[in-house]
Amino acid sequence: MKVRYPAMDFARIRPHWAPHIEFVQRANASSTIPSHVEPYLVKVMLKAKAELDPSETALHEDLAVFIKQEAQHCKQHNAFNERLRVSGYPELARYEERLAADLARFLETKSLKFNLAYSDGFEAMGALGATMWFDVYNKYLEGADQEAVDLWRWHMAEEYEHREVAFKIYQKLYGKNDLFNGWLYRVYGFLFAVVHLMGYGKRVGKYLLETDRERMTQQERAASLAREKEFAKTTGKRAIPELLKVLSPFYNPAKTKAPEGVGPYLTQYETEGA
Incomplete structure (x- = not known):
């Protein structure tokens, strides 16, 4: 895992940045999620860090990289989303405000266990996103603006790269070979995140x-x-x-197959903005 600082410029990005606008608008809807979920994830992980045994050196190191990667995801998507927000979709802000309010409520009223399970659920969807953007969406990307493609592929490649971090922290703090917490509650958090975030994305799209x-x-x-x-x-x-697959008691994101080209794709960003 590495922290990367890609130099991306969205000044000329169009709302319809690829010919298949139905795909584009679902992606645009999804792009508004990191603006709010990534800062939420950072807050959850900082709370988890305080509970994590200092002897878990490797996990603390991974967590530090995870937090910095998520901060970059938020920064880049915010810049991209600003172009969308000023392009004739006046009600978009209302949807985003509701999502932000939901996440603030989770932090304020729900347990760390819930917030970690929700975070792990989001990360499971992120790893899937890498598969979609590298293996499935190619036909929808023909004729697309490269800036948008680069944003998504960089982001999703890093989601694949750090796919284990939230899972490991949840298991370390709450799993402990406990069937209910280690599996059933994790699945509950995953399903909650799927319904909440995919529902949001569908409504915005x-x-x-x-x-x-x-x-x-x-x-x-x-x-x-x-x-x-x-x-x-x-x-x-x-x-x-x-x-x-995430529903299985034997689920382990470490075993998730890497989409073709993820590793080499990330190397181009390892010196930008350093």
């Missing part, structure tokens, strides 16, 4: 596409709906089986 479709002809809307349906089918076919 729907809003973005509905806004776009207001400017379409009837024929264009029909074509857009058909593309959206095809995209959902394609992604679900790959994503659902991968997500189901």
Whole structure:
């Protein structure tokens, strides 16, 4: 694991940064999540760090890198999202405010165990994201603006790279060979995160596409709906089986297969901004 500081410039990014706008708007919706979830993750991990035995040197070191990586993810997505926020989607801020309020409430009212289980659930989805962006989405990226592709592939590659950290910390603090905490409660946190964040992404994606479709002809809307349906089918076919693996009591993110090209892809960012 390494902290990277990519020099990305989104000044010219377009809301429709690839020809397949149904894919793009689902990605744009998802891009608003790191603006709020990544700072939340940092706060959760700092709380966990205080509970983690100082003798767990390697885990403390991984946690330090994890926190710095997540801070960079938030910074870069914020810069990208600013272009989206000023591009004709006035209600977007309302959705983001609700997500931010939810996460603040979790920190204030729920246990560290819950927040770690939720965080681990988010990280499991992040590892899946690497698979999607490197192995599945290639046909949707033809003709795409490279800045957007680089943002997502860099981010998702690092999500794969640090996929074990939240899981290890949760298991160290709460698993302890306990069936309920080590498996069932972890699964509860994962399912909660899936419903919460995928539900948010779906609602925001729907809003973005509905806004776009207001400017379409009837024929264009029909074509857009058909593309959206095809995209959902394609992604679900790959994503659902991968997500189901997280439910297993034998799940271990260390065993998750690396998407092709993840390692070499990250090397280009290891000196930028250093």
